Amino acid sequence: MCAEADRQTGRSWTDVAEAAFRRNGQRMTQPRKAVMGVLAVASQPLKAEEIRRRAGLAETDLVTVYRNLEALREHNLLQGIVLEDGVQLFEAVRPDRHFHHIVCRRCHRAEPLEICTGHELEERAAALGFTNVSHVIEVFGLCRKCHAGRDSGQWGGAS
Amino acid sequence: MCAEADRQTGRSWTDVAEAAFRRNGQRMTQPRKAVMGVLAVASQPLKAEEIRRRAGLAETDLVTVYRNLEALREHNLLQGIVLEDGVQLFEAVRPDRHFHHIVCRRCHRAEPLEICTGHELEERAAALGFTNVSHVIEVFGLCRKCHAGRDSGQWGGAS
DNA sequence: TTTCCTGCAAAATGTTTGCAAGGCA
DNA sequence: TGCCTTGCAAACATTTTGCAGGAAA
16 A cells, blocks of 8 residues: 555655645645654654644644544554553554554653564454454553652553 | 352452452442442443443443442452543453453454463563553454444554 | 432543635645 | 635533532441
8 A cells, every 4th residue: 555655665754645645636735744744753653732732733723633634544644542541642654664662651652662462363363253453552651750659550560 | 150250269259349349438339239240240341331231220320330430440350441442441350361352343342362462562661661561452353243344444454 | 427429510531523714736 | 716624613422520419337
């Protein structure tokens, strides 16, 4: 799919995304460019609100941000993760990278964990008759900075 | 059934939960008993609304259900999973069982996947300086019944 | 009779939808 | 000039909070 082009042509994620939009007769507006710019350089998954902030779109409605995120997702250029409390974070999809994150449950800072153990689970799921299988693997914890003074939490322990 | 019994004492999850409440000076009310009864026999994680329905608490406010779920969680007797769309499902915690689920993204039916590959990830996270580490691993797909006529979905594929 | 629990109302959050006006191509 | 996008308002679903009255122990 479109994201594959990246590996073959060496084009940046932004270029690939822009091409996908144009191919579909969709337009490159200022808010869309700004959102893409943020996602292109983000080193971690971000909340919609944070994307707007980094994009310098304080004047822009959050609705517009969501609509652009949704548009990117439809082109398979964006993926989301859901935190323990239901909040969504978004990040650019790059074909040459698949990994999961350790996310600080206090400050939401994320670091990549460059291993993926999902295939076993997916195989098992397929054996149970499930199709269109995907997996979510996220690890939560407290980063060093946030470690000070906090109880173990209701989700802790059950690993 | 035997699987419900606490490994050491032979007490059922319900008994353990009731003891935990009484130990804390908390009371066994009718809504609380009903919620616990549902969780004790549920074979899969359930939404708050579904718990109320199964508990026969149509007259009871959902707020009460949430408060009881929260109370159970504080005793480490309940755990939740978050679906791709942010909705929470709840299930009883049993000390002798740790596994993840394959959840149908249409009908929310879940089946256990009796393997857990989270420890590697947690070790890695700990090495990065994170504490209080826990993990969320969920696999989503379409069960056989729901497989008919449905597009691949915005989250699909990116395994 | 204490104080925990419930119901009701309302708020908080995060996200989506409808519609008319605005602006890329 | 088309019609894709935006802004605004409002709807939405889920979950949380405040407060007064009701009920376990």
